[in-house]
Amino acid sequence: MRRQDSWRTGAGHGEDTARCCDAEDLLDSLSEVVFRTDAEGRWTYLNRAWTTLTGFDIATSLRARFLDYVHPDEVEYTATLFMSAVAGGADHCHHETRYRTRDGSYRRVQIRATVVRDTAGAVVGNIGTILDVTAARRDEKTIGEHAALLELVSAGVPAGELPVGVAVYDADLRLWRGSPVIDEIAGVPQLVGDRLAQLTERLSPAGSHQRSLDGEWGMIAAALRTHHTQVGDLDLRGEHGLARSMRITVIPWLRGGEEMLALVFTDISDLRRAEREARTLCQRAERGRAWLAASAEITT
Known part of the structure; x- marks a missing residue:
């Protein structure tokens, strides 16, 4: 099943659908994350690079707030930058922050976002890219x-x-x-x-x-x-x-x-060992959550 993409228009027409599929395949070939959010900052589109960067599945990430992935120490800073851009009438926001990954670690990323407005000037979302600059x-x-x-x-x-x-x-x-x-x-x-x-x-x-x-x-x-x-x-x-x-x-x-x-x-032996232990703990937690979800389905 292909991802729901709010950029698509005219999906009922064969030619338009083919063009959209080609565009999505092209976006999935990029090494940097391409995203779109709604006016509340919830993901509405993510290309395949999102999973490569964070380890999170796209399907489970859609509709989540982008701030949910920002390091706790930088949430206020990131939100302030975004609101300053929106309230100030700017059409873009460019900054660096740390994003959470599935194994519990954080990657330093560079974000370039463009604010999307409707014909009346109201913010309807933003689109942009996320580049891993940790290394x-x-x-x-x-x-x-x-x-x-x-x-x-x-x-x-x-x-x-x-x-x-x-x-x-x-x-x-x-x-x-x-x-x-x-x-x-x-x-x-x-x-x-x-x-x-x-x-x-x-x-x-x-x-x-x-x-x-x-x-x-x-x-x-x-x-x-x-x-x-x-x-x-x-x-x-x-x-x-x-x-x-x-x-x-x-x-x-x-x-x-x-x-x-x-x-x-x-x-960096201790660092590598800590990373492996963190991944193991996260995998156990994932299995535990999956078991609880399956148990809940059985009891209902």
């Missing part, structure tokens, strides 16, 4: 922090005083300098002159949406080719299987005219 905001913060860390490296701060795992490699991708934290993370000492390949062969992408560290299109190659910092999550294999998860920043760096490469390692 972009995370990467901006990470890159800024790690750029400051490299300043410490270039200033000659003793390696033992560096607070996180930092490894700097020369143009031949041999270790030039590293902090003791790297040894702890890797599980074996990383010696000056060691090849980066000795470390990368034990790292693999943390998920299907993550890139590898090495390879022709990996983060190292991309950083050296584009001269831009790359960030990704990888799993580090220990001697007895998966040991821990890492967020790795790959920074191309010039030192005295020589092309260097810095890797900053942040252990």
Whole structure:
């Protein structure tokens, strides 16, 4: 069954219906969420990207208020922006906020909405897009922090005083300098002159949406080719299987005219574990709600 779409007109005519179906298929192919709400802020249309972003089914989300998905700390702020746009006669609203997902976590999103008015000027709803910018905001913060860390490296701060795992490699991708934290993370000492390949062969992408560290299109190659910092999550294999998860920043760096490469390692094993536990709890809650609903149907 296809979703009810308040944008459709003339659905009783074959040609119009075909055009509407083609338009809906096109909207479903987009990676960003496309939405429409009524005057009360309740969803009346959502494309397939909504489920990809939040995990919520479209059918169960329709008619819910968009504010129901906003982080509690930002509901008042979001509502104020929307009402200011409406009351002020503006035709659009653009802001960032956090949206709730089915597993209980929140994603930072960028919303661009256009207010829809009737011929009398009354608000009848709004249409717009929702773009997931979680990774972009995370990467901006990470890159800024790690750029400051490299300043410490270039200033000659003793390696033992560096607070996180930092490894700097020369143009031949041999270790030039590293902090003791790297040894702890890797599980074996990383010696000056060691090849980066000795470390990368034990790292693999943390998920299907993550890139590898090495390879022709990996983060190292991309950083050296584009001269831009790359960030990704990888799993580090220990001697007895998966040991821990890492967020790795790959920074191309010039030192005295020589092309260097810095890797900053942040252990995110606890974060990944917490995310898995949250998903498990949400799945149990979903099964519990489904069981209660089925029991209620049987008793009635």
